[in-house]
Amino acid sequence: MTQRDAAPGESPETAFPVAALTQMAKEVIEGAFPPLWIRGEVSGFKSHGNGHWYFTLKDASASVSCVVWARDTLRIPAPPDEGMQVMAQGQLSVYPARGQMQFMVRALEAEGEGLWRKAFEATRARLEKDGLLDPARKRAIPRFPRRVAVVTSADGAALHDILSVIARRNPSVDVIVIPAAVQGETAPASLVAALDRVARWGAADVVIVGRGGGSREDLWAFNDEGVARAIAACPMPTISAVGHEVDVTIADLVADLRAATPSAAAEAAVPVLEELVEWLGALRQSMRTGVQRRVVQARRDLKRWAGDLSVRAGRSVERRRARVQQLAGRIDALSPLNTLARGYAVARGADGHALGSAAAFTAGQAFVLVLRDGQVDATVTAVRPGAPPSAGGAAR
Amino acid sequence: MSFEQDLARLEQIAAALDRADLSLDESLALFEEGIKRLRDASDALAKAEGRVTTLVEQANGALEERDAGN
Numbered sequence: 101m102t103q104r105d106a107a108p109g110e111s112p113e114t115a116f117p118v119a120a121l122t123q124m125a126k127e128v129i130e131g132a133f134p135p136l137w138i139r140g141e142v143s144g145f146k147s148h149g150n151g152h153w154y155f156t157l158k159d160a161s162a163s164v165s166c167v168v169w170a171r172d173t174l175r176i177p178a179p180p181d182e183g184m185q186v187m188a189q190g191q192l193s194v195y196p197a198r199g200q201m202q203f204m205v206r207a208l209e210a211e212g213e214g215l216w217r218k219a220f221e222a223t224r225a226r227l228e229k230d231g232l233l234d235p236a237r238k239r240a241i242p243r244f245p246r247r248v249a250v251v252t253s254a255d256g257a258a259l260h261d262i263l264s265v266i267a268r269r270n271p272s273v274d275v276i277v278i279p280a281a282v283q284g285e286t287a288p289a290s291l292v293a294a295l296d297r298v299a300r301w302g303a304a305d306v307v308i309v310g311r312g313g314g315s316r317e318d319l320w321a322f323n324d325e326g327v328a329r330a331i332a333a334c335p336m337p338t339i340s341a342v343g344h345e346v347d348v349t350i351a352d353l354v355a356d357l358r359a360a361t362p363s364a365a366a367e368a369a370v371p372v373l374e375e376l377v378e379w380l381g382a383l384r385q386s387m388r389t390g391v392q393r394r395v396v397q398a399r400r401d402l403k404r405w406a407g408d409l410s411v412r413a414g415r416s417v418e419r420r421r422a423r424v425q426q427l428a429g430r431i432d433a434l435s436p437l438n439t440l441a442r443g444y445a446v447a448r449g450a451d452g453h454a455l456g457s458a459a460a461f462t463a464g465q466a467f468v469l470v471l472r473d474g475q476v477d478a479t480v481t482a483v484r485p486g487a488p489p490s491a492g493g494a495a496r
Numbered sequence: 497m498s499f500e501q502d503l504a505r506l507e508q509i510a511a512a513l514d515r516a517d518l519s520l521d522e523s524l525a526l527f528e529e530g531i532k533r534l535r536d537a538s539d540a541l542a543k544a545e546g547r548v549t550t551l552v553e554q555a556n557g558a559l560e561e562r563d564a565g566n
Contacts, residue, residue: 131539242500246540254550274546276561297551301559305500373541380537383510387530390513394523 122196129201133192136162138203140178140188153179157188157203165195169483170203174285176208177219177320185211216316216323223325223350232332239356244376245305247274248369249293249336254279258312258343258362263440265366270373278306282311287321295330307334308365309351310341322349331355340367342406440472447478458485499540502533509533 108114140157147153151170156163166188180186189207209215227233252258266273280294281287298307309331321327322342327348331338340355341362352358359365447455448468455467461480469476509530513523549561
C-alpha cells in the first residue's frame with residue numbers, strides 16, 4: 101500500500117484477493133439480473149446428500165450450472181429427468197469456490213406439467229404396490245350417518261359449503277370439524293395430523309377431507325403420499341372433496357368415494373331428511389303388509405287344517421264302527437246264546453258254572469238247565485258216562 | 497344400537513316379512529321388533545338440530561369436542 105492514489109487492482113501492489121474478485125462479480129451479476137425464468141435441457145442431475153440438487157441446463161450452444169437448495173426442492177413435485185425440457189425460475193449468481201457462474205433455481209417446471217405428472221405417477225405406483233388403490237378396499241359410505249367429520253381449513257369456503265349443504269339436507273346430523281392447513285408447505289403434515297385425530301377419536305360415521313378449488317400447486321397437498329396413507333388408514337369411510345373439475349388427486353384415488361367439490365361430498369354423505377322419513381314410512385308399510393299377509397295365510401291354513409281334521413276324524417270313526425261291527429259279528433257267532441236259540445240247553449251247577457261233562461254230575465245233585473226262554477231246576481237221577489246218543493245237546 | 501344399524505336391521509326385517517317362509521310366531525316377533533326400531537329411528541330423526549363442533553387435541557393428546565359457535 102505505498103501508492104495511496106492507485107485504484108484497487110490497478111497495480112501488482114493493489115491486486116485483488118481472489119475472494120474479493122468473485123465476491124464483486126457475484127454482487128455485480130446479482131444486481132444486473134433480476135430473478136427470471138430460463139429454459140433448457142436438464143443434464144447431469146445429481147441429488148446431493150445434504151438435500152441440494154445440482155444439474156446443468158443447456159441448449160445446442162451453451163450451458164449454465166444450476167443448483168436447487170434443499171429447502172427449495174420441497175416445493176418442486178419431483179426431480180427432473182435427464183434430457184427433460186424445463187423452465188427454471190431463479191437468480192443468476194456466482195459460486196465463489198469455483199469462480200463459476202451459477203443459476204440458483206427457486207421453481208422448476210417441465211413441459212406439459214411433466215414434473216407434476218411424474219410425481220403423481222410415482223406416488224400412485226407406490227400406493228398401488230401397497231394395495232391401497234385396490235377397488236376391493238373401497239368401503240361403502242354409510243347411507244344414514246349421524247356424525248360427519250370434516251377435515252379442512254377452519255375458515256375456508258369448503259367448510260362453509262359443507263355446513264350449509266348438511267344443514268339444508270338434514271339438520272339433525274352432527275358435524276365435527278377437524279381444522280387443517282390445506283395448502284402450503286405445512287399442509288401435508290397438518291392434514292395427516294388431523295386425519296390421525298379423526299382416526300383416534302373414532303366417533304364419526306364418515307369423514308370428508310378436502311378443500312375448495314385452487315391452482316395445481318394449491319391442491320398439491322392432496323397428492324401427498326403421507327396424506328394418501330392417512331386417508332387409507334382412516335377406520336371409517338372417507339370422501340375426498342378437492343375442488344377441481346378436471347384432475348384427479350391421489351387423495352381421490354385412495355378415498356372410498358370421490359366427490360368433485362366439497363358441496364358434492366356433503367350431498368353424498370348426508371341424505372335428505374324428508375326422504376329418510378318417507379323411506380321409514382315405506383318400510384313401516386312394507387312390514388305391515390308382510391305381517392298381515394302372513395296372518396291371513398295363517399288363518400287360511402288354520403281353516404284348512406280344521407276341515408282336514410274333521411274329515412280325518414270322521415274317517416277314523418267310520419273305520420272304528422266297521423271294526424266294531426265286524427267284531428260284533430264274530431262275537432255273535434261264538435255266543436252260546438246263539439246255540440240256545442237253536443234249541444240247546446246249558447246245565448249249570450249251584451255255583452253257576454256250566455256243567456259240560458257227565459263227570460261233573462253226581463246222582464241226586466241239583467242243577468239248573470238254562471234254555472233260550474227260561475231256566476229249569478232239575479235233579480240228577482243217574483249218571484251214565486259214555487258217548488252221547490247222537491250229535492246235539494246233552495239234554496234235548 | 498346405532499341409527500345406521502337400526503335401519504339396516506329394519507330393511508332386513510321388511511325383507512324377511514316379505515318372504516312367506518317364516519312361521520307366524522317368527523313373523524309376529526319380527527314385526528314387533530321392527531316397530532320398535534322404527535320408533536327409535538324416527539325419534540333420532542326428530543332431533544331438531546345437529547351440533548357443529550370442533551375436535552381439539554389437548555396437550556396430553558386427549559381429544560375433545562368443542563362448540564364451534566356456528
